[in-house]
Amino acid sequence: MPDVRIVHTVPELRDALAGVRPGLVPTMGALHAGHQALIRRSAAENGVTVMTLFVNPTQFNDPGDFAKYPRTLEADARAAAAAGADIVWAPAAPEVYPPGFATTVTVAGLTDRWEGASRPGHFAGVATVVTILLNSAQPLRSYFGEKDFQQLQIIRRMHRDLVLPGEIVGFPTVRDTDGLALSSRNARLSSSARAQAPVIHRALNRMTAAARSGEVRCDVLVGEGLAELRTVPDAQVDYLAIVDPDTLEPLGTLARPARSIAAVTLDGVRLLDNMAIQPGSRPWDS
């Protein structure tokens, strides 16, 4: 296993960095190939790469979900090292939230819809902990997966608004060979649900293809995706929408590059995915 240094406190982290501004890959552990792709990208672009491993209690609206979240520090440190991380920063909760902690970072508007509507307080928890991680590590670049697209856009907005250090890099979703977006939650799928789960990617693909063929009415495009999702009767659609990529507001007409976003529950596991979608060539353009 390549060398990786495990640190816990901010002074230990700063000591390990010795004034070098790293690439930062924040994670909650349970590493999969998507996380490793972020780490590899960071290792290619920065002299030192820090992976944070912190299962953040404040972004779980369900305490049971927090309790059963997998915690596998040693395996995660090995996976991080294999991908090129130099430092694993795994703070204890009281290090991040000392006694008397009272501060919250909120992002208006962007956090209300979609995941925000079904998980109250979730994005305030994310925004606050990311602010703490970035201020602590002072990275040159921080890497986040596009799989959690709303989270990425909220972090971009907050990063700009609060003049947080470095640059935010969004990284394309890493998928299994059948198209399913990699997620730590996939491990919870039953084998039959796992076999059905790629329908989400197929639905988004079908919408992007219909747009490429010239369809610009978003209700029609979403209808295409829903028709695909209905091929799996067990799939419960929480939302499927085409949104402005910056504001996350739903669009009526696809007039510029946008994003399709989906949340679908299969066998009790809520899965997210999203895809770029843009107006394609229309008959009268050719």
Next chain:
Amino acid sequence: MPDVRIVHTVPELRDALAGVRPGLVPTMGALHAGHQALIRRSAAENGVTVMTLFVNPTQFNDPGDFAKYPRTLEADARAAAAAGADIVWAPAAPEVYPPGFATTVTVAGLTDRWEGASRPGHFAGVATVVTILLNSAQPLRSYFGEKDFQQLQIIRRMHRDLVLPGEIVGFPTVRDTDGLALSSRNARLSSSARAQAPVIHRALNRMTAAARSGEVRCDVLVGEGLAELRTVPDAQVDYLAIVDPDTLEPLGTLARPARSIAAVTLDGVRLLDNMAIQPGSRPWDS
């Protein structure tokens, strides 16, 4: 006039700093000798001192108050230079709050009482802008007057919680020869109100003296202060209290170092002041 460089944008500021981490003195302009004392302290402790001059719209709950706040950039830059500032950073509002700005920093608990109760949203505006200023300037030390004691304690808490850069330095209140705490608002006092205003300092002094003499019952100590304030019938007391210096919760018994805090309106101008207060020698100690 000593050299002072005036910058407006964050890139200009960073260019002027050339990688040096400064001492930072955030102000809303309308400089008086209290601000100059902060600047002198910073100039003594840091290689470069930046004074920010930004009349922050989000911390005014009354738009009229914002509109009539004095704006005197040239005089302020001269006063800052005379006290030893190297750079005056005077950002325009759209530089601090670009289009689409959506992020707010809040501090629970500490912000609810006292000034927070009478100025809804005020402290969220302060916490958010101070986060932006500190992240932009990356100071080694930031200087705030104790005159706004609740603000100082909120900034300390937020600074610790969000791991903001550098250190927060609280500076003792600078007073006029008759004891009145210096404040940009004092200029709005009529000459008769100005003559009456030192009663606030006398009231706090009387409370501290009573505590030194052995009185530990906070209601009795506050009664001493109120008796002093009643010698000026025009003084409207918004609050007078003895509080825990960290939580700002009112105390029943003075068992450890605490803070007396006051807000008094004279002739339509709301004046703040505060003072350290601690248990003195008691008969059974001697």
